[in-house]
Amino acid sequence: MILTFVEQAAGRPDRSSLEALTFARRLAAAQGVPLGAVLFGPAAEVAAAVLGAYGVVEAHLVEPAGLDAYAPAVWGRSVAQLVGASPPTVVLAAGTDRGQEVLAYAAAMLDAPMAANCIDVRPGEPFEVTRQRWGGSLLEKARLDGPVRLLTVAEHVTQPEEAAVPTTVSISRFTPTLSEADLRVRVIGRVAPEPGKVSLADARVVVGGGRGVGGAEAFSELEELAGLLHGAVGVSRVVTSAGWRPHSQQVGQTGTRIAPDIYIACGISGAIQHIVGCKAAKAILVINTDREAPIMSRAAYAVIGDLHTVVPAVSAEIRRRQAL
Numbered sequence: 001m002i003l004t005f006v007e008q009a010a011g012r013p014d015r016s017s018l019e020a021l022t023f024a025r026r027l028a029a030a031q032g033v034p035l036g037a038v039l040f041g042p043a044a045e046v047a048a049a050v051l052g053a054y055g056v057v058e059a060h061l062v063e064p065a066g067l068d069a070y071a072p073a074v075w076g077r078s079v080a081q082l083v084g085a086s087p088p089t090v091v092l093a094a095g096t097d098r099g100q101e102v103l104a105y106a107a108a109m110l111d112a113p114m115a116a117n118c119i120d121v122r123p124g125e126p127f128e129v130t131r132q133r134w135g136g137s138l139l140e141k142a143r144l145d146g147p148v149r150l151l152t153v154a155e156h157v158t159q160p161e162e163a164a165v166p167t168t169v170s171i172s173r174f175t176p177t178l179s180e181a182d183l184r185v186r187v188i189g190r191v192a193p194e195p196g197k198v199s200l201a202d203a204r205v206v207v208g209g210g211r212g213v214g215g216a217e218a219f220s221e222l223e224e225l226a227g228l229l230h231g232a233v234g235v236s237r238v239v240t241s242a243g244w245r246p247h248s249q250q251v252g253q254t255g256t257r258i259a260p261d262i263y264i265a266c267g268i269s270g271a272i273q274h275i276v277g278c279k280a281a282k283a284i285l286v287i288n289t290d291r292e293a294p295i296m297s298r299a300a301y302a303v304i305g306d307l308h309t310v311v312p313a314v315s316a317e318i319r320r321r322q323a324l
């Protein structure tokens with residue numbers, strides 16, 4: 001069995017988890033073992049029911065007594081106890097914040113080897129993985145020794161793909177045995193994004209702004225364009241460090257990794273730490289006054305010009321066409 005930790009919200013598996021499940025299914029086929037899943041939280045049963053499309057035959061719904069919210073040690077302990085009850089060959093998760101955190105806890109509790117942000121696995125013996133380091137600017141090969149290996153899958157490297165033949169999912173419930181120590185870290189509040197706004201990680205269009213935007217107020221131009229394209233605004237670290245926009249909008253190594261159909265990068269130079277966050281975009285449109293800016297080498301399209309002229313002009317043209 002390969003056991004995949006699947007993240008879900010309101011009964012819908014997250015896209016990153018579907019990527020991880022696709023990766024896991026290929027690995028399960030190579031090892032000749034079935035594919036299982038473990039899910040937490042309200043509506044987990046609804047999410048589990050759709051996993052047959054991805055080849056899952058067994059889903060474990062974890063129900064920690066009296067705890068609905070995320071608590072990393074509790075979730076890690078639950079995965080570790082599931083593994084102990086019926087050891088899989090591999091435990092896998094998406095390379096999200098939660099995926100990394102839960103598997104790191106589980107690996108420590110199991111005293112098992114773990115590799116993060118894998119992009120490839122050689123499933124025989126020795127068991128070798130290729131994984132991204134430094135946000136993908138370096139690839140590293142690693143060997144994992146032990147009866148159970150844990151790994152997370154780098155986000156946006158594998159496209160989610162349904163199985164050729166869907167499976168029937170058998171669902172079981174699991175209640176972990178917890179100690180006080182497992183409850184030392186728990187979520188006590190959550191700030192929801194503004195209603196109607198597209199999340200940066202899932203947006204199909206992202207309008208990015210960097211130092212070239214020049215100040216907090218001028219982001220209204222980018223907001224307008226993002227709104228017209230049903231997209232989200234993303235920013236460089238200079239922008240969050242200056243306090244012009246919140247860190248939740250930062251794209252890059254220390255921000256969000258995005259994978260939109262198009263990334264419109266305005267006044268951003270293209271430092272490597274920024275590029276690792278946006279390189280999964282299908283196309284990058286650069287708007288920059290400097291034709292030598294490093295981001296030009298990544299551009300499918302470029303407009304050499306002042307973003308304060310170009311962006312409002314693009315928005316005006318979209319509005320004009322929408323009015324026709």
Ligand SMILES: Cc1cc2nc3c(=O)[nH]c(=O)nc-3n(C[C@H](O)[C@H](O)[C@H](O)COP(=O)(O)OP(=O)(O)OC[C@H]3O[C@@H](n4cnc5c(N)ncnc54)[C@H](O)[C@@H]3O)c2cc1C
Nearest residue numbers: 210211212236237252253254267268269273274288289307
């Ligand atoms: C450990 C570490 C982690 C980091 N993590 C991240 C990260 O996650 N994300 C991130 O973004 N950065 C990150 N950085 C910072 C990164 O190295 C760069 O400093 C940053 O990305 C640069 O931001 P910028 O492109 O907005 O600014 P700049 O590099 O100053 O570029 C500004 C660009 O705007 C253009 N411009 C200026 N005026 C206009 C105008 N009117 N119209 C059009 N174009 C104009 C300029 O030609 C220039 O190309 C990290 C750095 C370190 C050391």
